[in-house]
Amino acid sequence: MQNIPVVPKNHPLGAGVPLNEKPRRHRQNIYLTHLNFSKRYFISNRSPAIPMFFDPENHVVKLCAEGITFEGEPEKARLYYQRAWDAAINNEERFVAAHYVARIQADVSAKLKWDQIALHEALSIEKEYVKAAYPSLYLNLGKCHEDLSDFGMAIWHYEQGLTHCGHLNDDGYSKMVKSGLENGLKRVTSKPEI
Numbered sequence: 471m472q473n474i475p476v477v478p479k480n481h482p483l484g485a486g487v488p489l490n491e492k493p494r495r496h497r498q499n500i501y502l503t504h505l506n507f508s509k510r511y512f513i514s515n516r517s518p519a520i521p522m523f524f525d526p527e528n529h530v531v532k533l534c535a536e537g538i539t540f541e542g543e544p545e546k547a548r549l550y551y552q553r554a555w556d557a558a559i560n561n562e563e564r565f566v567a568a569h570y571v572a573r574i575q576a577d578v579s580a581k582l583k584w585d586q587i588a589l590h591e592a593l594s595i596e597k598e599y600v601k602a603a604y605p606s607l608y609l610n611l612g613k614c615h616e617d618l619s620d621f622g623m624a625i626w627h628y629e630q631g632l633t634h635c636g637h638l639n640d641d642g643y644s645k646m647v648k649s650g651l652e653n654g655l656k657r658v659t660s661k662p663e664i
Contacts, residue, residue: 530554530563534570544574565591565600572610582614604634605647612654621658628655 525531537550551574554567565588572584589607592600608631615624631651638644 528563530558530567533557534566537570541574544576547574561591561594562597562600565595565603569607578614578617582611582618585610585614601634601637602639605631605638605644605651607631608634609647609650609654612651612658616654616658621661624658625655628652628658 526535533550533554537547537554540546540550548571551567551570555564555571558564558567568584568588568591572581572588575581575584585607589604589611592603592607608627612624612627612631615621615627628651632648632655635644635648635651638647
């Protein structure tokens with residue numbers, strides 16, 4: 471039997487079918503992108519064995535999913551993500567919307583601002599599944615600080631991300647995030663300014 475990668479079951483944006491299946495969109499299914507990478511993951515509410523963390527019928531999730539289809543056209547994607555942010559009424563919706571607004575920022579300082587908002591909202595959610603997003607969120611923030619040459623803050627964020635890696639599964643996604651944190655930490659600690 472071929473080992474086909476699937477969306478991790480504790481992924482903060484849900485879980486679903488194997489990654490090699492072609493995504494289809496209709497009323498009961500949506501696809502969202504991974505927090506850090508552009509691979510499209512198919513999220514289905516037809517997978518009862520794997521819990522859905524975000525409701526595919528949620529207005530903010532729908533707007534973000536629609537924005538994803540325009541990520542090659544940043545201005546169009548930005549409109550959907552900003553509408554999602556404006557429509558968000560709770561910390562889970564603000565967490566998701568802020569993450570997507572951050573993704574399309576051309577300026578590192580603006581990306582940092584939105585990544586900080588996403589982390590703040592995620593930390594305010596008292597649900598265990600959200601903790602799986604912490605390493606990725608800290609990785610995003612560490613990279614922003616690194617790009618801004620604020621190596622002390624970059625180190626702090628990379629280290630924080632590593633402390634939360636226990637919330638991840640032992641899978642390819644988790645290894646990729648952990649590797650990103652470790653490599654970021656190595657890069658910034660090797661800078662002569664440190």
